[in-house]
Amino acid sequence: MKINNRLDSIGVYHFKTIDGIKEKRRKEGKKIIDLSIGDPDLAVEPSILNALIQGFDEVGFNKYPPYDGINFLKNQVIDYYKNRFGVHLELEEVAILIGSKEGISNVIPAVCDIKDAVIVPEPGYPVYSSASKLWGCIPYTVPIKESNNYLVDFTEIPKEVCTKAKLMFINYPNNPTGAKGSGEFFSEVVKFCEESNIVLCNDAAYSEIISPEESPLSILQFDKNKHSVEFGTLSKLYNMTGFRIGYAVGNKEVISALVKVKSNLDSGQFIPIQKAAVTALNLDKTYGDEIRKIYFKRRTVAEKVLKEKNIQFFTTESTFYIWCKTPKGYTTHEFCSEILDRYGLVVTPGSCFGTLGYDYFRIALTCSWQIIEEGLASLPRYDN
Ligand SMILES: Cc1ncc(COP(=O)(O)O)c(C=O)c1O
Numbered sequence: 001m002k003i004n005n006r007l008d009s010i011g012v013y014h015f016k017t018i019d020g021i022k023e024k025r026r027k028e029g030k031k032i033i034d035l036s037i038g039d040p041d042l043a044v045e046p047s048i049l050n051a052l053i054q055g056f057d058e059v060g061f062n063k064y065p066p067y068d069g070i071n072f073l074k075n076q077v078i079d080y081y082k083n084r085f086g087v088h089l090e091l092e093e094v095a096i097l098i099g100s101k102e103g104i105s106n107v108i109p110a111v112c113d114i115k116d117a118v119i120v121p122e123p124g125y126p127v128y129s130s131a132s133k134l135w136g137c138i139p140y141t142v143p144i145k146e147s148n149n150y151l152v153d154f155t156e157i158p159k160e161v162c163t164k165a166k167l168m169f170i171n172y173p174n175n176p177t178g179a180k181g182s183g184e185f186f187s188e189v190v191k192f193c194e195e196s197n198i199v200l201c202n203d204a205a206y207s208e209i210i211s212p213e214e215s216p217l218s219i220l221q222f223d224k225n226k227h228s229v230e231f232g233t234l235s236k237l238y239n240m241t242g243f244r245i246g247y248a249v250g251n252k253e254v255i256s257a258l259v260k261v262k263s264n265l266d267s268g269q270f271i272p273i274q275k276a277a278v279t280a281l282n283l284d285k286t287y288g289d290e291i292r293k294i295y296f297k298r299r300t301v302a303e304k305v306l307k308e309k310n311i312q313f314f315t316t317e318s319t320f321y322i323w324c325k326t327p328k329g330y331t332t333h334e335f336c337s338e339i340l341d342r343y344g345l346v347v348t349p350g351s352c353f354g355t356l357g358y359d360y361f362r363i364a365l366t367c368s369w370q371i372i373e374e375g376l377a378s379l380p381r382y383d384n
Contacts, residue, residue, distance in 0.1 A: 038236065048276050095249075098245070107201060121170060149179055172204075194227050199251070
């Protein structure tokens with residue numbers, strides 16, 4: 001059978017492999033505590049579910065939706081940006097996505113030609129690189145390092161790369177490290193991309209998963225010429241990963257090109273799901289505050305046990321991840337396999353986020369604090 005050669009340059013999506021291992025252990029009757037994937041365990045707000053169900057009562061709910069999303073949801077995204085960030089958006093500056101992963105992939109052919117470079121941070125969400133390769137582009141990885149608080153250092157990007165690159169992804173608050181971008185950093189990256197004529201995409205999947213005392217930031221607050229695009233998702237804050245609903249906002253031309261790609265590949269998200277997303281985005285700030293408090297408690301518990309086990313980690317209050325250093329003497333794969341085998345604890349090897357993650361592993365705080373405590377407490381104390 002003839003298969004696309006480019007598929008050889010990317011691995012099987014790691015979480016697909018992990019699912020197989022977990023399933024096998026479950027079948028063997030062995031216990032598992034899963035702190036690997038960023039799929040929240042929390043319940044969906046009842047009003048969101050009601051909106052989904054009520055969506056079935058509307059005439060045309062079963063029809064193809066508009067390719068760029070229903071205006072009702074686009075207007076809700078516009079309101080969210082106005083109220084939360086003071087950013088004004090027009091309807092044509094918003095596109096509704098079938099989850100943000102879809103938009104992150106489809107923005108690549110919207111902006112790039114075959115063989116163009118795409119600047120991607122490493123360690124980072126693996127889709128930036130794998131989707132670039134699938135679309136025939138060349139990912140150029142820029143290291144993000146703890147010594148720079150996991151912020152992209154532009155001085156590390158060679159001039160030739162800036163000339164060849166058409167697109168750059170950043171992701172703050174950051175998966176897997178939990179680093180957050182300051183306003184000053186966002187202003188710098190916007191300036192860098194504008195000067196280099198590179199389309200900047202901020203993946204803001206975790207923008208609302210921050211310390212209970214903080215306010216979220218949008219790249220568009222620091223981009224008065226609206227040169228950039230930001231991706232948002234309902235998956236993380238609203239526990240709606242399976243709904244597959246997100247949005248892209250920002251530069252009109254990029255949004256229009258993205259919708260053009262999408263209209264040739266998909267036919268939008270089911271209208272009742274879009275209606276449910278309207279209700280979610282319309283929830284009171286107290287909803288988000290509650291979620292932030294839950295993750296804050298989980299983080300505090302996890303950090304305490306990690307310290308007892310002598311496992312080092314990057315201190316942050318953003319995202320629901322903890323980026324930990326692999327104990328001395330282990331590769332990340334050895335460590336993650338050993339703790340799965342011995343203690344039934346599943347975490348994500350740092351190598352899933354690129355070669356710069358080889359000495360790390362990621363914990364997702366997507367179980368109750370009691371389960372997180374139980375899982376981490378089962379580990380021995382390590383030498384470092
Ligand atoms: C950094 C980042 N971006 C995007 C996504 C995709 O989210 P979704 O496609 O569910 O909107 C994820 C999911 O884990 C993520 O971690």
